[in-house]
Amino acid sequence: MxxxxxxxxxxxxxxxxxxxxxxxxxxxxxxxxxxxxxxxxxxxxxxxxxxxxxxxxxxxxxxxxxxxxxxxxxxxxxxxxxxxxxxxxxxxxxxxxxxxxxxxxxxxxxxxxxxxxxxxxxxxxxxxxxxxxxQQRYDSQHEALHDFVADKQVVMACYTLHAPIEAHSVKHTFTETVGGPGNRVWTANRAWSGGTVVEAGIHPLDLWRYWFGDVEWVQAQYIQRPPAEIFDGADNPYAYSANFGFANGAVGVMTLSRLRRVFASHGDHQVLWNEGRVALEREALTAYHYDGDYPPAQRPEAEAVRHPLHGPNTNNxxxxxxxxxxxxxxxxxxxxxxxSFTDAMNSLAAVIAANVSDELGGARVEIAELMISEKYAPQRKKIVG
Ligand SMILES: NC(=O)c1ccc[n+]([C@@H]2O[C@H](COP(=O)([O-])OP(=O)(O)OC[C@H]3O[C@@H](n4cnc5c(N)ncnc54)[C@H](O)[C@@H]3O)[C@@H](O)[C@H]2O)c1
CATH class of the missing domain: 3.40.50.720 (NAD(P)-binding Rossmann-like Domain)
Structure with missing residues (x-):
């Protein structure tokens, strides 16, 4: 060794x-x-x-x-x-x-x-x-889905996460000493975290890339939190809607929110190929697809189209x-x-593109242009706070 x-x-x-x-x-x-x-x-x-x-x-x-x-x-x-x-x-x-x-x-x-x-x-x-x-690429459920869709034509992925604003954890950076939020919850602050699509949405987005390839374009619209509703620097938008167009022709639909006084999270994750759907749940990965003679003589029972693929994640x-x-x-x-870092650039560019699209009123942002075009030079530039 x-x-x-x-x-x-x-x-x-x-x-x-x-x-x-x-x-x-x-x-x-x-x-x-x-x-x-x-x-x-x-x-x-x-x-x-x-x-x-x-x-x-x-x-x-x-x-x-x-x-x-x-x-x-x-x-x-x-x-x-x-x-x-x-x-x-x-x-x-x-x-x-x-x-x-x-x-x-x-x-x-x-x-x-x-x-x-x-x-x-x-x-x-x-x-x-x-x-x-x-690290989510090393989750055994996500590995199983990667293998399952490898020979399929994925057409859409849908990810929803409605997590309460209070579910953000207190971090270890002493943000209050360096001009950040007084309560150390920097993920709730746009200047520190880039917003929820960048901070958290990058994980499901990156899984989509792991399963079916690179993002080519992005369109997004956010519902902004008004100044009167900003407490402790938590100025991230209320809610986010972002569509990611993939090179293989699929679209990824992401809806996220961070609302106050909800205290209950809701999540849903589905991947659709041209003849079926895979549901990702904490306890199970399940495909829904009819694989008998087609067309079937009778409408198949729900149980006949349900195919358990994997149980809960088993990897650290x-x-x-x-x-x-x-x-x-x-x-x-x-x-x-x-x-690799280079591979990850497309995931990063895609979530930053969602912010750019929202800023431009929901315009379609092509990733290739965002990376090099003069038009997007201001959006690429580092803002030193
Ligand atoms: N992969 C994941 O699932 C995952 C989960 C959580 C966080 N993250 C990412 O990890 C990074 C850190 O997040 P965190 O949750 O650990 O935040 P944190 O605030 O809890 O920890 C950050 C650490 O960095 C230190 N630090 C802050 N500024 C520094 C500087 N200029 N130089 C050196 N040290 C500095 C802080 O003192 C603190 O110990 C972020 O990019 C976050 O998005 C990834």
């Missing part, structure tokens, strides 16, 4: 701590050695806090610093996770790529396409292994994506991860 990969994590908040737990498991299996942890806030780097989330981690003996740049330049690392809020990047991805450090970057890689393109170029020029935090997806990334680095085989 090759020597353990020297690995670091920048951003030890909600997601970084989950990654740290997966990496600690991989360390105990001999695959990695966690050598450095970086975070802007010292309180997120104390051994007590780290051990609260990752029991047994020998935090005292790991390099811990608030100077993330020094950590990148110290020649300590083979690979690095970056799990910081998407609006606070300050060149960490580019610097790490230029230092030859393999990269795991959390989604959304940036809220700004110019910045993400710069990251992508640096990663490509450096020839390092990369992946983005689309955060561990699986970590193991795939580590193996890809060790074997220098980018194809071992399901989403």
């Amino acid at each position: 090759s020597s353990p990969l020297r690995i670091g994590v920048i951003g030890l908040g909600q997601r970084g701590l989950q990654h740290l737990a997966a990496l600690w498991q991989l360390q105990q299996e001999g695959a990695v050695e966690i050598v450095a942890l970086g975070d802007a806030f010292p309180a997120n780097l104390t051994p007590e806090k780290l051990n609260q989330y990752v029991p047994g981690l020998p935090a005292e003996s790991i390099e811990r610093t608030t100077n993330t740049q020094s950590l990148i330049n110290a020649d300590l690392l083979d690979a690095l996770y970056i799990a910081i809020p998407p609006n606070v990047h300050k060149g960490e991805v580019v610097a790490a790529a230029q230092a030859g450090i393999h990269l795991f970057v959390e989604k959304p890689m940036s809220l700004f396409l110019d910045e993400a393109l710069e990251m992508e170029n640096a990663i490509r020029d450096a020839g390092i292994i990369s992946t983005v935090g689309f 997806t955060t561990y699986e994506i970590a193991a795939a990334f580590v193996r890809a680095v060790q074997e220098n085989r980018q194809e071992l991860v399901r989403s």
Whole structure:
């Protein structure tokens, strides 16, 4: 076996701590050695806090610093996770790529396409292994659906999530000290999160890409939250409707909301091919399709068209994506991860395109144009807050 990969994590908040737990498991299996942890806030780097989330981690003996740049330049690392809020990047991805450090970057890689393109170029020029935090591609239900639709003509996917605004979790970034929301719920704030399609919708959108390919165009309209209804900086829209056009001809329909005083979530996820429908539910993946003689002599009973494909997810997806990334680095085989940084660019561009479309009154935004056309230069540009 090759020597353990020297690995670091920048951003030890909600997601970084989950990654740290997966990496600690991989360390105990001999695959990695966690050598450095970086975070802007010292309180997120104390051994007590780290051990609260990752029991047994020998935090005292790991390099811990608030100077993330020094950590990148110290020649300590083979690979690095970056799990910081998407609006606070300050060149960490580019610097790490230029230092030859393999990269795991959390989604959304940036809220700004110019910045993400710069990251992508640096990663490509450096020839390092990369992946983005689309761990849902490693969910066993999602793998089963991927295999099931591989030989089918998918025509539509429909995803609905109505999650109460109060369901947002309190994050670990001390946003109140850096001009963000006073209650640390930065996902509810547009400038920090990019809105719900970018922050959360990117996951189902990326699954659609995993199942049936790239997005070509986007049309979206949002229902904005008026100033009088904004509390604690939670200024994301009330509700979102976004249509994503895929290169294979399918359309993805996404409806999301974040409303107050609901305290009950509702979700629904369906994938339709030309002769059937697959329903994704927490407990089961089920296809609805008649596969007998056609046309049937009598209308088939409901049970005859119902085909259970898979039960609940059985994978620890955060561990699986970590193991795939580590193996890809060790074997220098980018194809071992399901989403490289370059692959993830289409997912990022699609959700940013939804915001652009809404801003333009629901105009159809072609992804190829959004990436390079002068017309969209203002929408690609980084806004420094
Ligand atoms: N893949 C997933 O399912 C998933 C789930 C949750 C979050 N995320 C993503 O992970 C990223 C982090 O989100 P989170 O939920 O962990 O947020 P968080 O606020 O809980 O944690 C972010 C961490 O980064 C640190 N940090 C903030 N600014 C920093 C800076 N400039 N330099 C260094 N460290 C800094 C904070 O102190 C905190 O410890 C986001 O991009 C988010 O969208 C992904």
